[in-house]
Amino acid sequence: MRYWLMKSEPDEVSFADVLKAPGKTVAWFGVRNYQARNFMRDQMQVGDGVLFYHSSCAVPGVAGIARVASGPYPDASQFDPASHYFDPKATREQPRWISVDVTAVEEGRYLPLSDMRGVPELEDMVLLQKGSRLSISPVTPGQWNKVRELMGL
DNA sequence: GCCAACGTTGGC
DNA sequence: GCCAACGTTGGC
Numbered sequence: 694m695r696y697w698l699m700k701s702e703p704d705e706v707s708f709a710d711v712l713k714a715p716g717k718t719v720a721w722f723g724v725r726n727y728q729a730r731n732f733m734r735d736q737m738q739v740g741d742g743v744l745f746y747h748s749s750c751a752v753p754g755v756a757g758i759a760r761v762a763s764g765p766y767p768d769a770s771q772f773d774p775a776s777h778y779f780d781p782k783a784t785r786e787q788p789r790w791i792s793v794d795v796t797a798v799e800e801g802r803y804l805p806l807s808d809m810r811g812v813p814e815l816e817d818m819v820l821l822q823k824g825s826r827l828s829i830s831p832v833t834p835g836q837w838n839k840v841r842e843l844m845g846l
Numbered sequence: 847g848c849c850a851a852c853g854t855t856g857g858c
Numbered sequence: 859g860c861c862a863a864c865g866t867t868g869g870c
Contacts, residue, residue: 700868725866726853749868806869824851826867 695741696832697732697761698820699795700748708745708756711797718762718796722770723778725790729829733793734765736831743795744832744840746820754805755840763794801844814839 699721701707711719724730743759767788770778783789809815819830832840 702868728853753869826852828867 695736695738696744696834696837697737697741698744698746698755698818698830698832699759700746700828702749703747703756704750707747708759708797708800711745711759711795712757712800714797716796717798718794720769720792721795722768722792724768724792724828725778725780726828729827730789730791732829732831734791737761737765737793739763742832742837744837745795745797748828752803752805752807754803754808755844756803757800758798758841758844758846759795760798761793762796765791765793768792799846801841801846804840804844808843809840812839812843 701721705723706719711717721733724733739761741761743761744755745757745759747753747756767785768778768790769792770776771780771783771788771790772785773779778790780789806820809818810821815821815836818832818836819825819827
């Protein structure tokens with residue numbers, strides 16, 4: 694059992710969108726970074742905890758708690774020429790990019806990034822490191838518990 | 847819109 | 859395999 698932070702642009706897929714989805718579950722697609730992909734492929738397990746983070750928006754922050762709901766499988770968007778995420782180098786035989794399914798679990802209070810800065814228990818979070826842009830990053834149990842507490846959960 | 851930081855590409 | 863140029867991320 695591990696914990697992760699996963700970034701989504703709410704204009705594309707927000708936590709509220711996941712809550713409204715059938716089974717509160719969506720495919721996590723569009724990861725186009727090898728380090729993030731490798732976390733999904735090699736380390737994620739069904740049931741792992743996910744901090745669902747909203748990025749590139751007015752108030753970036755953790756919007757809810759989710760859980761990994763599937764193993765890795767090929768990300769369909771890499772094969773779709775009409776998709777923003779199309780990858781001409783990917784083939785059905787040799788996919789480059791993968792998805793996992795993610796299920797929304799509980800919403801809690803929105804935790805802005807600005808509130809996370811300066812919290813001693815969170816200062817080592819990958820998210821808060823200077824220059825860090827990883828869209829999927831590991832979270833320690835201590836960080837997980839602190840974020841939940843700050844969200845009133 | 848700015849720009850720092852980082853990742854990727856491609857010529858050599 | 860180096861590394862300059864370019865593209866992207868994402869907070870502000």
